[in-house]
Amino acid sequence: MMNFNSNKMFFLFILFSSTLISISSNSWIGCWIGLEVNLLSFIPLMMNHNNIYSSEASLKYFLTQSIASINLLFLILLKMSLLKNIEFNNFPSILMNSSILMKMGSAPFHFWFPNIIEGLTWFNSFILMTWQKITPLILLSYSFNFKFLVIIMILNAFIGAIGGLNQTSMRKLLAYSSINNLSWMIMSILISENLWMIYFIIYSILNMFLCYNFYILNLNYYFQIFFSNMKIMLKLSLMLNFLSLGGLPPLLGFLPKWLLINFLMNNNLLILNFIFIMMSLILLYFYIRIIFSSFMFNHFKSKWMNLNFKNFNFFYIMNMIFFSLLGLPLSTLIFYY
Secondary structure (H helix, E strand, O other): OOOHHHHHHHHHHHHHHHHHHHHHHHOHHHHHHOOOOHHHHHHHHHOOOOOOOEEEEEEEHHHHHHHHHHHHHHHHHHHHHOOOOOOOOOOOHHHHHHHHHHHHHOOOOOOOOOOOHHOHHHHHHHHHHHHHHHHHHHHHHHHHHHHHHHHHHHHHHHHHHHHOOOOEEEEHHHHHHHHHHHHHHHHHHHHHHHHHHHHHHHHHHHHHHHHHHHHHHHOOOOOOOHHHOHHHHHHHHHHHHHHHHHHHHHOOOOOHHHHHHHHHOOOOOOOHHHHHHHHHHHHEEEEEEEEHHHHOOOOOOOOOOOOOOOOOOOHHHHHHHHHOHHHHHHHHHHHHH
């Protein structure tokens, strides 16, 4: 998915280390330093000589992340100097939350996210949608304004679902899906870190399967699926992964959402619960639209459409199918206990 030379491996190692620096730090300055190291290690990974959009994407990413970092550093210094004896809530906490939300590409600060992801490789897209959200989400759980975050979660759910309806690019579609899933992730980390870890791990693995499939098949746009002549087992595995990512029961992607829905019901957050579920249905609609075009249309074998199926062995496909179908036995065990 990318050329793993020594330089790339070095920056990848720094990227993972910087996240550990941020989440293990006992001061806000330490968290900010980890975020900066993370930014400076991800930009060289974004650079790709084969992709003319990568330079533009890396510059946009640097500018947006720098603005968020400056705001965050200003508020950290303000908190340490002027507001030392004042409880850090209301307007200053909203500003700090906004800086962290901008870091992770959350609505309404999401405008950079789909544009940048369009110029990345599938491997970098996967990192941006998964690993790059770990540090901001954990920092958000340290200091948050709940009323403000409820509005943010509703915005994420709406924009992620409605924004993906008219997308033809697979990267942008997954980006808007990521924005929608971010609303569930924010809610889960406010409840429990264990619940967030379950949600994040399942979401990351499903995303990894899809990104790897699109990379191997060289699928970048929605209309390419019309011309692809995929094998039935590969179609089935893609279908299950899409439906699982959308949260269709009884597949594995529904399991963490089901746990969250239970919590929201028990705490009488019924309106928030209703919005989350309705927006997930819209998300499922454009996933099913992709699956429908893949399964139901007659495909012709085009000479210019070169798909490399040799990289897909039967064992890998069966693993994808098995992982998506794990939801039923796991949910039964949780319900039993």
